[in-house]
Amino acid sequence: MSNEELVLLYQQGDKQALESLIENNKGRVFKIANKFYTGKTNSIDLEDLEQEGFMGLITAAEKYKFDIDNPASFITYATYWIYQKIHRFVSQKNTNDETSLNTPIKEDEEIERHDLIECVEEGFENIEEYEYLRQLRKDLEEVMEERTTLKEKEVLKLHYGWDCKECSFTYIGSILGVSKSRVQQIESRALRSIRKSIWLKNEYEEYFKSIRYNYNNVTEKIDFANKYFKGVI
Known part of the structure; x- marks a missing residue:
């Protein structure tokens, strides 16, 4: 059964279809998670990255639309969500690990001390x-x-x-x-x-x-x- 067929069944309430979808695409999740994994250079575990990736896969299954012209294949759509979920997790984790640098300078802006330090290091005037x-x-x-x-x-x-x-x-x-x-x-x-x-x-x-x-x-x-x-x- 194709990814698209499994997604359609899942959107219609078939939970078993989701399990099959995850099994069929776990290799894609593992591959993307490994791209973000840096070993022991930070506190992020590979299993955590993989878990976020599976959450992205599930999100893709929930949001994938069949009623548009020339939709992307599900795996292309899922890759986007897997990628985004893992990236956001890594960004949030790094932020939490560096709270001493991340005190907001202005309440209404997202610029933080960490950003400004990088700004100076990269040569911004x-x-x-x-x-x-x-x-x-x-x-x-x-x-x-x-x-x-x-x-x-x-x-x-x-x-x-x-x-x-x-x-x-x-x-x-x-x-x-x-x-x-x-x-x-x-x-x-x-x-x-x-x-x-x-x-x-x-x-x-x-x-x-x-x-x-x-x-x-x-x-x-x-x-x-x-x-x-x-x-x-």
């Missing part, structure tokens, strides 16, 4: 620059949401290490169940779509001409935003 780049990442998120498919967005995020370590095309292919060359094709299509966006053509045109970095293509812009904001959003 002032908070305004940090805030601008923070907004840049949000804008890129919106553009990807509007201009790319779910699979394209996940390929970009995985390849550029948007929320975790950068992934090779081969590794992404193993997650999505496609070849390395197919992943490269998906990324190229996504980048072409982003290049055509009004955001990239107009809104930020003057800024990118004036900044001290020489950016020639959208891949460098995505990598630039990620360099400073991995795990922020």
